[in-house]
Amino acid sequence: MGGFNTSGEELSAMAAMAKKQLMKQNKGDADASFDYSKIMEEFNEDEEVQKEDEYKLNNNLQEKPLDNTTYEEPKILNPYDEEVFPGGPTKSQVDLWKKEWEGYDIYAIELLGKYSFVFRTLGRFEYKQLVSFIDINALQREESICNAAVLWPENYDYNVMSSQKAGIASTLAAVIMEKSGFTEDYVIQEI
Structure with missing residues (x-):
């Protein structure tokens, strides 16, 4: 028409x-x-x-699926939900992240008693993509890891990292890598 x-x-x-x-x-x-x-x-x-x-x-309504799958309304966060840590995301938000990043682990960390973060682990394919860039140095690689894995604070990027203490991004990247399976914590057993 x-x-x-x-x-x-x-x-x-x-x-x-x-x-x-x-x-x-x-x-x-x-x-x-x-x-x-x-x-x-x-x-x-x-x-x-x-x-x-x-x-x-x-009205931003979605079409219901044509097959027999169930239709799920978008989840709305509870405004009275409890924060995971003061000033941080709510438990409902963390639950949404767990659903969005199913198969990955979600962690919270506090550095130097004042910098709090929520991050997810990295998968192998994603890690290979992050380290495949030839033209970046180790510091830029750490920043790329943080940029990819940090869920909170939202929009945690290179500009935010540059205004923080120098070691925050490096420490955070090391923790993300450790929780993603890059660790020296293992047991070798002769069989």
Whole structure:
């Protein structure tokens, strides 16, 4: 219907006018087999579908899946939820991260008694991508690891890291790597 905004009454009037015009052209002999009501029904059905689609778009509603999977409403955080640590994310937010990053572990850490972070572990493929950049040095690699894995504070990036103490990103990257399986904590046993 491409941008025309007409009501059902206007459309009916237009159809009646077109029918009248056709009858004049055929000298009152409009084709009796031509069913205008059927065309109007189809047109009205199309208009209803368009209105429904516009409603969904304007109200950010998602289509329900066509298969037999269940539809899940977007989760809304509880405004009265308890924070994991003072000034930090809520338990509901952590639960959302656990769901989003299923298969990864989520941790909270405090450095120097004043810098708190929530991070996730890295997967092997993701780690390979982070270390595959040839033109970056070790410090930039640590910053890339932090940028990829830190969930809180939100938007923790290179600009934020540059305004903090020099060792924060390095220490945090080391902890992320350790919790991602890069550790010297193992047992070797002869069998």
